[in-house]
Amino acid sequence: xxxxxxxxxxxxxxxxxxxxxxxxxxxxxxxxxxxxxxxxxxxxxxxxxxxxxxxxxxxxxxxxxxxxxxxxxxxxxxxxxxxxxxxxxxxxxxxxxxxxxxxxxxxxxxxxxxxxxxxxxxxxxxxxxxxxxxxxxxxxxxxxxxxxxxxxxxxxxxxxxxxxxxxxxxxxxxxxxxxxxxxxxxxxxxxxxxxxxxxxxxxxxxxxxxxxxxxxxxxxxxxxxxxxxxxxxxxxxxxxxxxxxxxxxxxxxxxxxxxxxxxxxxxxxxxxxxxxxxxxxxxxxxxxxxxxxxxxxxxxxxxxxxxxxxxxxxxxxxxxxxxxxxxxxxxxxxxxxxxxxxxxxxxxxxxxxxxxxxxxxxxxxxxxxxxxxxxxxxxxxxxxxxxxxxxxxxxxxxxxxxx
Amino acid sequence: xxxxxxxxxxxxxxxxxxxxxxxxxxxxxxxxxxxxxxxxxxxxxxxxxxxxxxxxxxxxxxxxxxxxxxxxxxxxxxxxxxxxxxxxxxxxxxxxxxxxxxxxxxxxxxxxxxxxxxxxxxxxxxxxxxxxxxxxxxxxxxxxxxxxxxxxxxxxxxxxxxxxxxxxxxxxxxxxxxxxxxxxxxxxxxxxxxxxxxxxxxxxxxxxxxxxxxxxxxxxxxxxxxxxxxxxxxxxxxxxxxxxxxxxxxxxxxxxxxxxxxxxxxxxxxxxxxxxxxxxxxxxxxxxxxxxxxxxxxxxxxxxxxxxxxxxxxxxxxxxxxxx
Numbered sequence: 001x002x003x004x005x006x007x008x009x010x011x012x013x014x015x016x017x018x019x020x021x022x023x024x025x026x027x028x029x030x031x032x033x034x035x036x037x038x039x040x041x042x043x044x045x046x047x048x049x050x051x052x053x054x055x056x057x058x059x060x061x062x063x064x065x066x067x068x069x070x071x072x073x074x075x076x077x078x079x080x081x082x083x084x085x086x087x088x089x090x091x092x093x094x095x096x097x098x099x100x101x102x103x104x105x106x107x108x109x110x111x112x113x114x115x116x117x118x119x120x121x122x123x124x125x126x127x128x129x130x131x132x133x134x135x136x137x138x139x140x141x142x143x144x145x146x147x148x149x150x151x152x153x154x155x156x157x158x159x160x161x162x163x164x165x166x167x168x169x170x171x172x173x174x175x176x177x178x179x180x181x182x183x184x185x186x187x188x189x190x191x192x193x194x195x196x197x198x199x200x201x202x203x204x205x206x207x208x209x210x211x212x213x214x215x216x217x218x219x220x221x222x223x224x225x226x227x228x229x230x231x232x233x234x235x236x237x238x239x240x241x242x243x244x245x246x247x248x249x250x251x252x253x254x255x256x257x258x259x260x261x262x263x264x265x266x267x268x269x270x271x272x273x274x275x276x277x278x279x280x281x282x283x284x285x286x287x288x289x290x291x292x293x294x295x296x297x298x299x300x301x302x303x304x305x306x307x308x309x310x311x312x313x314x315x316x317x318x319x320x321x322x323x324x325x326x327x328x329x330x331x332x333x334x335x336x337x338x339x340x341x342x343x344x345x346x347x348x349x350x351x352x353x354x355x356x357x358x359x360x361x362x363x364x365x366x367x368x369x370x371x372x373x374x375x376x377x378x379x380x381x382x383x384x385x386x387x388x389x390x391x392x393x394x395x396x397x398x399x400x401x402x403x
Numbered sequence: 404x405x406x407x408x409x410x411x412x413x414x415x416x417x418x419x420x421x422x423x424x425x426x427x428x429x430x431x432x433x434x435x436x437x438x439x440x441x442x443x444x445x446x447x448x449x450x451x452x453x454x455x456x457x458x459x460x461x462x463x464x465x466x467x468x469x470x471x472x473x474x475x476x477x478x479x480x481x482x483x484x485x486x487x488x489x490x491x492x493x494x495x496x497x498x499x500x501x502x503x504x505x506x507x508x509x510x511x512x513x514x515x516x517x518x519x520x521x522x523x524x525x526x527x528x529x530x531x532x533x534x535x536x537x538x539x540x541x542x543x544x545x546x547x548x549x550x551x552x553x554x555x556x557x558x559x560x561x562x563x564x565x566x567x568x569x570x571x572x573x574x575x576x577x578x579x580x581x582x583x584x585x586x587x588x589x590x591x592x593x594x595x596x597x598x599x600x601x602x603x604x605x606x607x608x609x610x611x612x613x614x615x616x617x618x619x620x621x622x623x624x625x626x627x628x629x630x631x632x633x634x635x636x637x638x639x640x641x642x643x644x645x646x647x648x649x650x651x652x653x654x655x656x657x658x659x660x661x662x663x664x665x666x667x668x669x670x671x672x673x674x675x676x677x678x679x680x681x682x683x684x685x686x687x688x689x690x691x692x693x694x695x696x697x698x699x700x701x702x703x704x705x706x707x708x709x710x711x712x713x714x715x716x717x718x719x720x721x722x723x724x725x726x727x
Contacts, residue, residue: 087472087473087505087507088473089438089439089470089473090439090466090469090470090473091436091437091439092436092437092438092439092440092443092444092447092466092470093434093435093436093437094433094434094435094436094437095432095433095434095435096432096434096447096459097447097450097451097455097459098432099432099434100451100455100456100458100459101454101455102430102432107431110431111431111432111434114434115434118436120436122462122465122466122469123462125462125465126458126459126461126462129457129458129461129462130456130458130459132458133456133457133458246722279715281708281710281715281719312710312712312715314708316709344711345711345712346711347709347711348678348679348709348711350709375643378643378644379643379646379647380643381677381678381680381711381713382678382711382712382713383711383712384712384713384714385609385713388578388609389643
């Protein structure tokens with residue numbers, strides 16, 4: 001599954017209730033244009049499960065595991081009344097209490113093995129959290145767990161890396177350095193390296209050397225799945241560092257380098273789209289870089305991402321002019337729609353004349369222009385509220401399966 | 404992808420691991436999957452909450468909720484009715500709420516709501532309310548919250564406020580008008596200023612009704628400064644149809660408002676209602692109160708950046724004021 005397909009199918013599954021809430025959440029995902037920070041390519045290891053937190057819907061269905069509320073009867077005819085809800089039974093484990101009391105780092109793998117083999121996702125989550133507790137703040141314990149990861153099977157690997165990622169010890173320089181080194185170890189397979197690099201994404205910041213290593217690796221034509229994970233890790237750490245310390249510039253440079261130099265379209269798109277989650281106000285240098293992407297990137301998704309990032313800038317007028325020029329030469333409807341709506345995000349109601357010109361050039365945008373004009377006339381200013389007020393946030397089918 | 408290789412190794416792993424660690428397996432627990440029962444889960448939970456690791460405690464709480472849909476309904480309800488320990492009552496209530504949420508037992512929510520209203524122990528009432536948090540209970544419980552914010556126990560009133568805030572933020576993402584209206588109704592109904600202020604300070608009013616906006620406006624005349632401040636904050640985010648009226652109310656209030664904190668909130672809400680169109684208003688307000696000149700200047704500067712999202716304006720103002 002590609003990041004693009006993930007972001008286009010990212011709307012939460014139809015819920016059993018609160019449709020309004022779910023509809024909005026879907027809208028939020030569409031607004032940012034992607035959920036790359038929340039998703040993964042090829043299920044790259046530890047982070048996606050942990051990131052999901054308590055969201056049951058995103059967990060793997062467990063054979064005999066939690067009752068995830070699956071309803072039967074998908075094949076019924078229209079005349080038949082829907083069958084009553086049917087739920088999988090949860091599993092209760094005899095002697096788990098004794099396991100909890102007596103498990104140690106030394107016996108963890110042996111004792112956890114039968115639980116992991118059962119496929120019970122609820123108990124797998126418990127094992128992950130219990131291992132995080134056992135690692136604690138001790139870098140040597142973290143290193144030992146990391147050493148197991150080199151040969152662990154996939155289910156155990158996920159537990160090990162997710163536990164490590166969530167531990168206090170992962171913030172110890174020794175552990176972070178080892179994770180990075182193993183992530184760069186070409187003797188490991190790509191999926192394993194991806195999982196290891198994903199476990200670095202809870203770091204509070206990256207020093208320049210680590211950032212350079214990750215960036216060079218992600219740009220490498222053969223980095224593949226692990227390069228994708230490295231890119232996502234950079235983006236996640238950027239978001240954290242930016243929110244805590246306002247520090248985005250070195251990460252933005254790294255992501256721009258990957259986004260313009262990687263030969264892998266998926267990695268380029270990830271690098272170009274992830275800054276929108278941190279939403280830094282772009283300076284002149286970064287604006288110029290994204291302006292180049294807007295004209296030179298071959299992938300429409302990449303150009304959309306550039307438009308998204310450019311819409312939060314220190315010079316709205318310059319961005320409006322850029323969008324007007326780009327719209328005129330742009331052939332892809334979805335990129336045009338991005339330029340149209342992000343013009344409003346860049347300049348608010350001041351963008352209306354530019355948007356009117358866009359609608360003149362491409363009459364499909366006429367009804368959309370009228371909606372934006374009415375919304376601004378109603379007194380709205382906040383682009384998020386305006387977006388939430390659109391009767392259709394995806395008028396051209398760009399966000400779900402437009403390929 | 405390459406993970407296929409890993410998948411192929413999976414079936415071998417448990418055998419290999421067990422063999423490799425045979426030396427430490429002497430005391431290995433005889434882990435066995437079994438069917439869950441109400442009594443078994445309750446016993447495990449009661450013991451586990453006393454002595455288990457934090458992860459085991461989380462597991463047991465989650466397991467009870469997940470197992471709830473397939474547990475015998477009468478047995479579960481009976482256990483809940485008999486339970487007097489607030490901690491255990493909360494987990495049993497959460498199990499019943501989970502049943503209701505999954506349509507396994509739509510009436511289960513009523514059972515929990517009645518206990519929240521009627522139990523003689525305020526700790527149980529509070530615990531039962533917590534069990535409904537971050538669920539759709541708010542839509543299924545009628546005037547429950549209006550009543551709970553008037554409970555004689557301050558703890559119960561605060562738990563009710565927390566539910567209203569967290570449900571609106573995390574279940575409805577601030578986008579479901581009826582849920583926000585329920586919160587406004589409860590905030591106005593409470594005679595506890597801390598509860599009223601806390602709800603309104605933490606509620607998205609983006610989708611509230613005109614009636615709710617009027618109710619909030621009436622609180623601008625409260626004797627309690629924290630309530631006035633919260634009402635001012637709440638009016639900053641009202642729907643487009645209410646924005647002009649809110650702006651006028653807030654501008655009119657500024658002149659007479661004695662409290663500096665409330666005036667500061669007024670500057671913010673005027674900024675939120677007008678974006679860069681509020682700069683002229685803010686310049687006028689700035690001249691009325693020299694104590695708040697720096698605050699007004701910060702808003703004027705940030706609004707001048709031309710950013711078009713309120714969350715970004717808030718963020719940039721915070722950065723501006725934190726800058727050395």
